[in-house]
Amino acid sequence: MAGPRTLLLTGAAGGVGTAMRELLPGYGYDLRLFDVTPIETGPDEAPAITADLADTEAVRRAVRGADAVVHLAGISLESSFDDILRANVQGTYNLYEGARAEGVRRVVFASSNHAVGFTPSPSAGEPPIPADVPHRPDTFYGLSKCFGEDLASLYWDRHGIETVSIRIGSCFPQPTSVRMLSIWLSPEDCARLLHAALTAQDVGHTVVNGSSANTRQWLDLASARALGYEPRDDSEKYARKLIDEQGELDLENPEHARLGGRFCTAQPPLWQQPASRP
């Protein structure tokens, strides 16, 4: 069976979306870009759709005729419960309802390590964290990713829509903290993982961890590799500089002791603080 060709990419104006907009066409996909933030497209791109996930009609039109959806849109940091509810919970529901109504059969959902953020960080010599650990959200944001994963499960069992939920570690051009060395997903590996998630057969609802092949790895990639994902990058090349600046990772430090890092410890809670990426 040929893989999907026309992809709806929600959250296309964001950090990951912008990188995927560059990388995914190299795998043969035609992208349909969607974001509440306007996107200026180039001559080789279809005009982007500017709409809010709250707009059910716009979401349904965006999904119509797509072969698959890569769902990145939403609030990507901690925020107030009401904002998270609207963008990440109601918004993801609207997306799946659109997919159901329009007959789209495959979604890749950008979940997060923060869905299981209170999981203890593995110490040296301990096995990495598998993708089947129980939900332990560290924020309202993490909780919304638990909801998204469970929604995907429901839409598979009930409506036959297949989803790969990717618990992304940290997807940025390069890691910026010693914690990120253990969970970094390079943009190029992210595109490899999305392609594997879009083309693997019979995924039902599969949850995978999303990271590169990091020397200091915290995340078990077995279920991602089972989809055909072969990471090529390793954060180790950034380690020396970050350790010189920030010191070694220390699991006695509460900010390092749990997978979710500062999302688990921040006082006052992160949603009462200006946005930052721990």
Ligand SMILES: NC(=O)c1ccc[n+]([C@@H]2O[C@H](COP(=O)([O-])OP(=O)(O)OC[C@H]3O[C@@H](n4cnc5c(N)ncnc54)[C@H](O)[C@@H]3O)[C@@H](O)[C@H]2O)c1
């Ligand atoms: N970057 C990471 O390290 C990381 C880690 C874990 C999970 N994730 C998840 O991956 C996805 C992409 O992350 P990112 O870093 O690119 O985030 P980002 O904040 O840079 O991008 C999110 C995009 O979603 C759009 N958006 C927000 N609310 C919307 C709405 N109601 N309707 C339409 N569009 C809306 C924003 O305009 C933005 O362009 C997010 O779902 C995030 O939670 C990212």
